[in-house]
Amino acid sequence: MEGYDTATNIVRADRAQSISLGGGDDSYTVDWGMAVRLDGGAGFDVINAGGRMSDYNIATEGQELILTRYSDGAMIALKNIETVTFQDNQALYISPDLASSWVARIWMTFRGQGMHPSRVWNIVHELELSNRSEDYQFVLDYLEATSIWPGDSAAIPDTINSLYSNALGRLPTLEEHSAALAKISQGTLSYLQLSEQLAFTGEAASYLNNVLLFPDWI
Numbered sequence: 001m002e003g004y005d006t007a008t009n010i011v012r013a014d015r016a017q018s019i020s021l022g023g024g025d026d027s028y029t030v031d032w033g034m035a036v037r038l039d040g041g042a043g044f045d046v047i048n049a050g051g052r053m054s055d056y057n058i059a060t061e062g063q064e065l066i067l068t069r070y071s072d073g074a075m076i077a078l079k080n081i082e083t084v085t086f087q088d089n090q091a092l093y094i095s096p097d098l099a100s101s102w103v104a105r106i107w108m109t110f111r112g113q114g115m116h117p118s119r120v121w122n123i124v125h126e127l128e129l130s131n132r133s134e135d136y137q138f139v140l141d142y143l144e145a146t147s148i149w150p151g152d153s154a155a156i157p158d159t160i161n162s163l164y165s166n167a168l169g170r171l172p173t174l175e176e177h178s179a180a181l182a183k184i185s186q187g188t189l190s191y192l193q194l195s196e197q198l199a200f201t202g203e204a205a206s207y208l209n210n211v212l213l214f215p216d217w218i
């Protein structure tokens, strides 16, 4: 390819070094000076990419997740990892099943995206350990038991706005807001149920696009 001979800052993918982290819970800080093909193996593996999430092109290629830095084309190909963190508090969450991707989305709906990634994955991890991650009612009960839900009725309008912003990246329409407010005031809809409804929409799936699904990863 033209430019490779002279452009020393372009890291070629075909010279990628292969790294395997092994079966434990591992953490790895990316050295962007070399191209890396990294397999996290089993366990709960966290990759520290550095920079802002918006500094990277994030793509799926077969069974790999490819991060390419816009500034110089440096890349890393990832497999069998659970989280990629960035310095701007953003993170990528990789789920092995629909249930855990939903847990991540519903949690972000309630808490926003600025929370620490380990919070989501502690929940997912506990669900997996208990072999209950496909049991949605168990997931809901768990979230309810481990969350501090606003009980002050004065907080209702702001909370509805927050849940919409967190899940969909926009405020509710007047109709959506008044419908939710009416049900919550009557006690026929909880914040948890509203979060669940929002998190399951296609709109949430495309807005919360930092939750990725790789069903064959370990």
Ligand SMILES: [Ca+2]
Residues within 6 Å of the ligand: 021, 022, 023, 024, 025, 026, 040, 041, 042, 043, 044, 045
């Ligand atoms: Ca590992």
